[in-house]
Amino acid sequence: MSNQMMTLKKLAELSNFSVSTVSKALADNPEISTKTKNKIKKLADFYNYKPNITAKNLKERKTRTIGVIIPNILAHFFAKVLSGIEKEATEKGYNIITCISDESFEKEVKSVEMLANGSVDGFIISISKETFLKENFKHFQKAIDKGLPISMFDRVTEKVYCDKVVINDFESSYLATEKLIKCGCENIVFVTPIHDTSVGSDRVRGYEKALENGLKKKEESKVLIIDDYQEFTHNFTKFLKENKVDGIVAADELSGIYTMNLVIGAGLKVPEDISVIGFTDGILAGNSNPPLTTIDQRALELGKIAACNIINRLEDNQKETIQYETTVLETYLIERGSTDFK
Amino acid sequence: MSNQMMTLKKLAELSNFSVSTVSKALADNPEISTKTKNKIKKLADFYNYKPNITAKNLKERKTRTIGVIIPNILAHFFAKVLSGIEKEATEKGYNIITCISDESFEKEVKSVEMLANGSVDGFIISISKETFLKENFKHFQKAIDKGLPISMFDRVTEKVYCDKVVINDFESSYLATEKLIKCGCENIVFVTPIHDTSVGSDRVRGYEKALENGLKKKEESKVLIIDDYQEFTHNFTKFLKENKVDGIVAADELSGIYTMNLVIGAGLKVPEDISVIGFTDGILAGNSNPPLTTIDQRALELGKIAACNIINRLEDNQKETIQYETTVLETYLIERGSTDFK
C-alpha cells in the first residue's frame, strides 16, 4: 500500500467539508445536497480517489477475499479448477489468495493459520496427500470454529462438516473399467499416484467393483501405486513383461499419459495391444499420440461451484439454519484413440 | 473475517490489564514485567490469539500482499511461473492475490485498478495480448504513480519503466532455428500464437536472423500466425500439402505439440520428414510422442526473480536511488525425439 493515496480526510480539507459529509456525498447519500455532491464528486474524480479497502475491511469486518489452498498447480486439473474459482470470484467481487500446499501437511496447516488471521473470509480447499495420510484435519475445524467457513472440492473428508463438491468418483471409475471390459479387455490394471486421497480410494473401489461384476472368469484386481515416477518407470516396464495386460485405468491424467508412453516404449501398441483410460480432460489427453480416452472431471464447474458455495455461505445471514451440502457432479467418458473395440 | 476472533481488547478485559499493556506484553516489550508477560501470553495462547492482520495493515499502511496478473493459467508456463512466485513470496512472508486477465485488456485494467485500492503493495505482471495490440499501458503507469511498484516478467514493454525479467528470446529462437539448420533443414517455418507480444516478436526476429545467416540459398521466412486453433488446423494441413516443409519452430509449447500432431496426422514422420522445436519445457513436451525438443523457458526462476524484484523494491527504503533493472536469463536447448541429425 502506498502512502500517496487520496483519503477522505484530505478530500475534506480540500473541499472545506467534513469527513463525514464527503463520505456520504460519495456514497450518494440522499441527506446531502446535489450541489455539494457534485462538488465533492468532481474533486474526488480529479484526484482519482478510491476508498482504502483495508480501512473498509476493518470497519466491516470482512475482506471479500477467499483463501484457496490447493495441493499443486502444475496438474492441469487444479489449474483449471483455479481458473473456475477465479472467474466466479471475480464476477461476485471477491479476490482470491492462492496457497499451494505442495501435498505437504505442514504447509497446508501454515497456510490455513496464516490466512485465518483476518486475511480472508473463508476458504476453498482441496486436501493434500500427506493430510490424508496423517488423518489430521484439526486445522480445518479450527478455522471453522473461528467463524471462517470452508468449501472443499475434489479431495474431501467426511471428518470435516462443510460444503463439498466432488465428481462421482466411484461410478466414473466403474464406468471407465466397464468400458474396457466391453472393449474385450480381460487383464485390466489400475494405476494411481493419488492412492491416499479420498478420490483415489473411491476410484480404486469403482475399478474393483466393475471387475467383480463384469468379467466372466474371476480375475484379481491389480492396483499399481505410483509414489515416484522414476521408480514406476522401472517397475511398470518389468510388470508389463511379466504379466498379461490388455487394459489400463489411470487415476489421473499424467499417470495415464505416462503409462501409455511406457507401453508404447515397450514396443506395444495402443489401443491394439493395450487400451488406456485416464482421468481429467486436460491439455495432455487431447494432445497425446494417440489421444487419451478420459473421464472428464469437470474442473471448471467444480471451481465454479466451490466458489459459489463459499460465497453463498459468506453472504448468508442466518448462517446456522442452512445445512451443509455435498454436490456430486456426474461425469462422462470422452472417447479418443487410446481405446477401441476389438 | 469472522466476528468471533480474540482481540487485544477482549484479552485486556479477561486479564484485567489495559489494552496497551497486553499489546506490549505480547510484543515482548521490556517495559512489562516478566510476571505480567507470562500471565498475558498464557492467556493469549489459551484463546489462540492472533493479531488481526487488517488492523495491522491499516496501521502500517501495507498489506504484505502482491497482486499477480497473468494472461492465462492453463498454459503450463504461466502455472509454473506462478508456483515460483508463490514459493518465493511465501518464504518471504508475502501473500499473493492472483488475477487472470485472460488476454483481455479490459480485465487487466480492472484487476490493476481493483487491487490498487489498498489490497496490495505492488504487482507482478505479464502483459495480455490485447494490451500489446492496443499499445495502451497507462494503467500500469497509474499504479506506479500511486506508489505501487510493478515487476514484469516474460511479456514486458519498454513503455513502462520498472523491474523486468525475461529470457533472451531473440537468441533462444536463433538457437532453435540454427539447430534445425544444422540438422539439415532447409524449409523452416515459424508457428506462433503470440505474435502480438514482446516475446513473440523477439522470437520471430531470432528465427529470421538465423535463416538469414545460416542458409546457403536465400530462403524467405514463413511465419504462420495462430489466432484460432480450429482455423489453423485447416490452414496448416493445406499449407503442408502445398509447400515443402522440413522444420518447424513453434513459439510456445502447445503450438509445438499441436503442430507436430498435425504433421503426424498428415502422414508425415517426426523427425524423419519434419523436425519440430518448441518453447517451454513443460509437461506436454516431456510426454508427447515423440517427445518435443524445446527451449527451456526457466519458468520457476522467472517467477522467483519476479517475486524477489518486487519484494526488494517494497522493502527498500530509499526507493528513489535504486535503478530499475531488466534481468535476462540464458536458455538452453533440451534435445528430445522431435529433432534429429539427418
Place this chain on the structure above:
DNA sequence: CTGTTAGCGCCTTCAC
C-alpha cells in the same frame, strides 16, 4: 443538509 462523535483492532508515544 452538515458536522461531531465513536469505533473497527492495532500500535506507539507519552504521562503517571
Place this chain on the structure above:
DNA sequence: GTGAAGGCGCTAACAG
C-alpha cells in the same frame, strides 16, 4: 511497570 490517548481511513448513529 502500567495505562490513557491518539490515529491509521472509513462508516454510521446521532446532533444540530
